[in-house]
Amino acid sequence: MSQQNIDVYAPLPFKSKQDAQKTTVSLSSTAPFAPSFVIASLTQSSDPTGIYTSRIKGRTMLLENPARDSRLKKEMERKTELKKQEKERKKLGIVGRRKRQERGIWKFDPKLIKYVNVSYFFEVDSGLDRYSQLLPLHHLWMGYMSELLGLPAPPAGSIRPESIGANAPSSSSMHPKLLKADFHGAVLTVKQSKNSSLIGLSGILIHETENAFKLVTTKDKVKLIPKENSIFTFTVPAYSTLPATFQPGMPYPLPGSQPEPSPSLFTPSPTQTVLDVPHLMFELYGNQFRFRSSERAGRKFKHKESIEL
Known part of the structure; x- marks a missing residue:
């Protein structure tokens, strides 16, 4: 039996525009694709139109499962957010301490000692x-x-x-x-x-x-x-x-x-x-x-x- 020689470098066969139009399926509003396809697929049911109307019509159908982030990625994002919050907290603590020192919150007038917060009494003169x-x-x-x-x-x-x-x-x-x-x-x-x-x-x-x-x-x-x-x-x-x-x-x-x-x-x-x-x-x-x-x-x-x- 003779073998047929095939030229693998030959150009692909070109389909003319007229041939493409002949094979294209045209859909109309009177016969949309989704209902026609579902009803035609329910060949074993006695009432495919009724099943489509009660279970499918008017509902959102997912054609594929949505992509989900992996658990490892979520854990990495959570740790990154925690590190960012900790860095901001330390930064605010340093700034707050500097502002307290500049405003003299840790120091107060000995004359007003009876009327101020005495939690930091160690700044008062020792003679009192x-x-x-x-x-x-x-x-x-x-x-x-x-x-x-x-x-x-x-x-x-x-x-x-x-x-x-x-x-x-x-x-x-x-x-x-x-x-x-x-x-x-x-x-x-x-x-x-x-x-x-x-x-x-x-x-x-x-x-x-x-x-x-x-x-x-x-x-x-x-x-x-x-x-x-x-x-x-x-x-x-x-x-x-x-x-x-x-x-x-x-x-x-x-x-x-x-x-x-x-x-x-x-x-x-x-x-x-x-x-x-x-x-x-x-x-x-x-x-x-x-x-x-x-x-x-x-x-x-x-x-x-x-x-x-």
Whole structure:
């Protein structure tokens, strides 16, 4: 059988325009392509026109699956966006710190010390009586604790020391609130620390950072105490220090802003602290407390055993 020789370099056969017009299918509005094709394809159905009308007519039909981004690509885009946000956050932090230094926010007039935020009291001259000027802040904090923990009103007469704990709220209800509370104005004491020179230091908290507490002691000294490897104690009043007429949403009363009440063993005077009245003492583990106060407010803490000093 003879083989036919084919020239692979020969030009492709050209189809004339007239031949192309003969093979072209012409469609009209009376017989569009999609319904005609679907109805003709449903050869096994007894009513192809009815199936087309009920299931296909008037609906959007996808001729092919849309392209989807791969999971790896989405993960890379997410990481890139997170890095960009972190870079912007650091940039804003540097700019904000520079603006604070230029505006002198960390410095203030000693004459206005009683009326300004005392959280950064360490800029004031050492000749001032710092501790006594911080007592109003401490009394505000006691009022804040009285409302936050729902402390009971002080009794009218005397009370036995062993019954103080029985009248206080349960520890299970106080602990979650204390974890998220603001401690500026509280009296903190270093109970244990790997640095033995810090043990026993006590003072009013004026500034809390992520890793340290800044205290003003009774000797008007400013001490920066690291949270790491330290155990602190703080006290809250056993009974509410707010007046009986106080309502939620009202400003906390300051010493001297209201008529002087009758002397009471359960309410501190303007020159006293929470340590001079019946109080409840709590321990604060610094290693588990290394968060900013704003982060603690929205953080969920899990109960777990702690091995400390």
